[in-house]
Each structure stands twice: as C-alpha cells, then as structure tokens.
Amino acid sequence: MDSDQVEQRPARDWKATDVICVDQPELTTAERLYLPQVFGGLATTFRHMFKKRVREQTVVQYPEQKREMRKEIYRGVHRLNRDEQGRVACVACFMCETACPAHCIHIEGALSPWEDREKYPIKFDIDELRCIYCGMCEEACPVDAIELTPEYHLVGSTRDEMIYDREKLLMVYDRTKEDKPRKGPAVTGY
C-alpha cells in the first residue's frame, strides 16, 4: 500500500465480528489441586540436583571457586594504562567522557610537564556506581588508555570509595597488566 494511502485512511469502524471473546478454560479437578504441577516442577529440580556433570558445570562455589572467563572481552572495572615510561597514557582528550552514556567520567586536562606530550589528565574520576559497563569509553579512546578489565569483584563501603580517581585506576592497571596485557601501541603520539 502506498504511504499516502495509509495516512489518508479514515478512522476504522469496528464491527461486532471484529471482537473475538476468549473464555477461560474450565479446569479439571487435578488441575485445580495444583499439586501435580508442583510435583512436576520439583521433579525437574531433583533431576538436575543429582546430575553430577550439570551441577559441576553450573554451580560455582564463590569465593572459594571462581568462574573461568574470557579475559579479553570481559567488561569489569576500568583501568588507566601506563605508557612505556610508566606515565599515564591518557591524553585528556575527553572522548570517553563524551561517549559515556551514563556520564560517569569526569576529567580535568592540563598542559603536560613532559616534552613529548601535549596534554595529560590532572584529574580522572570514574564513578563506578554510575557506570553501566558498556565499554563505549574503551572504544572511543584514541590512544587505548582506558580499558575495562576482567576484575568484577568491585566492593566498597561508601559511595565515595566507589569513585575511582586517577591513581586508583592506574593501580588497577598495575594489578591486571599480567592478566590482560595492554593492547598494541597507541595509534599516534600526542
């Protein structure tokens, strides 16, 4: 049908035959008792309980046991990478802050004290509580400085503790660089 015709279609007149009435089905006595359904459900539960292979695959005794995960793609706590000289690799371009849909990144840039670099962050805060772990920041970063790590046990007793600053994010890098090495070298030196 043409789009113009759709727009010009008059309001529809409903006829009695357009309405289909569906009656509630009559329940049998067994169904009204609900017990057969309850036992049916329990049977499934017990069947899985005694299947050793399934149990070992699905149940993880956290924190004694930890699940194997794909470290390259897991999106956990952020980290700020260091460059070859151990300085923060971030160039404070604000791309992650711009890309962040949750507005959880707050950066303050400044002229860098180093000859070979133009700009660096004097403040880099991520509100881990506000973050939705979508990984947009990682994709937006032109120098691969911000990355999400496989670390997922993110704990804190206050809200302030969950706002990770620059030093804390660099510490996450030091802790996780063995586990997940930094991606290839930065695209360009800024």
Next chain:
Amino acid sequence: MATIIIDGQSIDCTDNVTVLQAALEAGWDVPHYCYHPGLSVVASCRLCLMELKLPHPKTKEMGWAPRLFPSCQTPVKDGLEVRFDSEKITENRRHCMEYYLLNHPLDCPVCDQAGECYLQDYSRKFGDSSSRMVEVKNKNPKKDIGSKTLLYQDRCVMCSRCVRFCDEVAGTSELCIVDRGSKSEIDIFPGIPLENELQGNVVDICPVGSLLDKDFLMDQRVWSLKRAKSVCPGCSAGCTIHVDHNAGQVWRLKPRFNPGVNDWWMCDEGRFGWKHVHDPKRLNRLMVRRGAETESPDWSVLPELARFRFERAASDAGTDKIGALLSPFMSCEEAWLLVRFIRGVAPESVLAMGPVPTDGEDRTFPKGSNGSTPKFTIRAEKCPNRRGIEMVLKGAGGRVISFDAFVKLAADGALAAAWIAGGYPNDWVTKPLGSAAVKVGDLFAQDMFENAVTEAAAVVVPSCSWAERSGCFVNHQGRVQPFESAIAPLDGCQRDGQFLYALAEETGLYDAAGVRAKMAATMPAFGELHVAPEEPRFAH
C-alpha cells in the same frame, strides 16, 4: 541591486559585495580560510575558487572559462554566471585540502579547536579520508608569542588572517610571516611579543587550532559548552557576546557579530573580565543585622521585611527621607523594578545613580590612524548601563539628584532608609559614601562583594553577576540590547531581577521581556530592542 546566477539559480544581492559574500548569504557552503569580511582580501587559500562564464576571446560566445577564479575577490555584476557544483571545483577543493593536511599533525584529540575547527569541517565535507603523504611530516614546536596567546605552527594553514588583523584592526602589526613557500610561518619580531589589547580576536578568527587562548587552554572541549547570548558588561560600548558555559561555570567569552557596535571583535579586557563571577569572596547569603547579631533568613521574608522597614521609615521621618542609589551595572529592568518599589512606598523619595567608573580616554583602533573612522573602540566608561539607568531615572521623574548630592544627603543624616545597589566587579565605594552610609537609618545594601556600604547596612542583599542575570543594557549609542542569563545563580543567591520583582509586588517568576513590555508603556525606548543580526550559517 544585482542579480547573479550561482549553480543555475539566480540570486539577488546588493552591489559592492563579492561573489563569495553573496553565495554565503544565499546559503551556499563555500569553503574559505583567508577571507574574513572584516579584513582585506588576499585570495591566498584557494578554497573558494569558482568557475566563471566569460565570452570566448575569439568567438565572443559565452562559456565556462578554463581557469578558476577566487570568489572572494570577484565583485558581483548584474548577470554574472558562476558555478561551484562542477567536478573541477570539487577536485580543486579536494586537492587543496590534501595539501593543507600534508604536514598537519592530526592531533585533534589534544587540540582545543577540535569541534569548531574548519580543517575538520572542510576535510570531512570536501577532503579525502586518507592522506597519500609518505614522507616524514615537518614538525614545528609551539611558540609562546604573547602573554595570552600560544601559536601551534604545525597546525597553521597560512591564511594570514591574524597578520592582517594586527595590521588592519589592531594597528600594532606584531605578527608577520617569515620565510617563504613551504617553510613560511607566522611569527613575532624578536623581543616584541603580541601584546595588543585586541589579541584575543586572533584566536577567534584563526580558522584552525593554530592560535590558542592560554586562558582557555585545555580547560574544556568545545562541544560540551553551551552558549548564551549576552552583552559584555566591561564598558559602555555594549559589545554583544556569547557566554560559553558548562556545568554552572563560565569558561570563556566570545564576540557575537553586531555591525555598528563591535562588528566581529571584542577587547581582551572584556574577554577575560569575567573572573569576578566565580570569585570565592562573593556574598552568598541574605544578612539581616540586629544589633551585634547577624541572621540569615530565607529569601521569602525579604519583600515583607523591606516593605515594612521602608514604610516605617516613611511614616516616622517622612516620605522625602527615603532614597535609592541605582547602579550603572544593573539592567534597566532591575533598576525600574527598584524604582517602582521605592516610589511605591515613598512617592517623594530621592533617586540617584552610583558613580560611573572611568579609565582614561576612549582607546580607538587601529592604533596610529588619526582622523579616520575607528574600526574598534574601547570606551573609557567602564560600566555597561549608564544611559539605561539615566533613562529609567528620567522616566521616574520626581527628585533625581547626582551621586555627590546623594552622598551629602546621607552624610547629613537626611535619609531614614535607603537602598544602595552596587554590583560593581571591584570595590567601588568612595570614602565619603562609606562614612555617609553609617548615618543612614535603615540601609539595604545590594552588592556582590563586601565593602564599606555592606558593612554599614542593616540588610545585605547578595547580588548576582551579569552572567547569572537577564535584562537589557543601553550602550553609549543608546541601543537597547538584551542579554540572557547563562548560568544559575550562586548557591544562596537569588537573581536580582527575581527579588526586585517580588519587591515591586509582582508574583511568579521574573521575566525580563514581560517587565520590558510594562516599561515600554511609559518609556517607549524600551519597546525597541536592538537585536544583532545573525551571520550567514557558513560564514566564519
């Protein structure tokens, strides 16, 4: 009036404009770097080239000429036919952009211009997505060319706008082009830094990120800034500006095109003169002094309190013992509301305007051009609204006296209650006023900073800076120019218009346009606003 044909469409344009101007005004996006309407034409960037229909030298038949013509240098002529949509033009733009980007460091992530950069815009629209350059790029370190400006030479496109600005508008000629060809670069003369009073403009007219403002350097990315249309409060010139702000903070001021007032420019004094907005010493609570004690009541009590105190003074001492001192930093609407309150309580009350700060003489640019019409003037009168306050006082009629007479009246103890409005960015209270303020019975001081008057006042009403207020200023030419509020008022403050609105027994939210409409009933000058025209969309 001339009619020209661009890409087959006939365009009506005024005489004495160039084809580029006509095309931009008609909505064509013609790329250009070197052309700026406020500067002379050099036709050096070669981006605005067009094809022109000319008669064949032999057959005299009209046809597209083989060479390309710079549209910024070709004046319009009735019947002229040009085109920008041919393959030749597209190719020319593509090749030009490739050359511009040969040595460009592509450091957009750390460049402050990114987001408002015409290298970005034009390479996206007219350029290629990749570079064929295989050689090592020339590196050129940044140069510190003045106290307020940095030059990143490797981002430069050699449009020479900044050089022409210093020559033609500032008249100080600090910048020059040194060396030739691919080695040419912008520089200053040894030992003579860029220190003219209009140097901020070279950053504005730089179409790329080559000239950057040290004050704004690496503070914010431009796409996160929001713009408010405002008027500079620095002097009586009334330059229209944009206040660029984000997260409740002003980050920079930029001039807004306003022919006949400031054209495309503004001075550095105004440009960097907003720092008082975020001064930590600003007053931020309503204070009521009772003997030695100071209370900070809620704002809702102010209208009642003020009305009670002024009415008490009027009935005890007489309605001629009431006064108000208006400030030339107030907007016309605020002044009018205050006058309405004071005159409503005491029709005989005395009105005056506070001191008008001046600084030497008017400074005209270009420097050293005696006699000719200046291209830009920094006014000696360092307040935005002397004329507006005078208009309001004239409209109010009754007893209007000079500032000195007001101070004398106060010093003689002839004021039982007074409202003194300040709002100056600096300490404005003269010694006589300071000592006279103590003798006023019930003193209401409306000000931004602590001074002798707020010390002596019974009630201190914190005032907002112009960036937080809205209203209109009347500049030295008598143009009524509106400005809008950019940021929310400081915590604990209320917009001046808002509490004065409540004082004048209006209910609801202060609305500058509504107040102006009421003012226009008695003062028709406020019915006609001067609103600066917009520049064409693709002009810069």
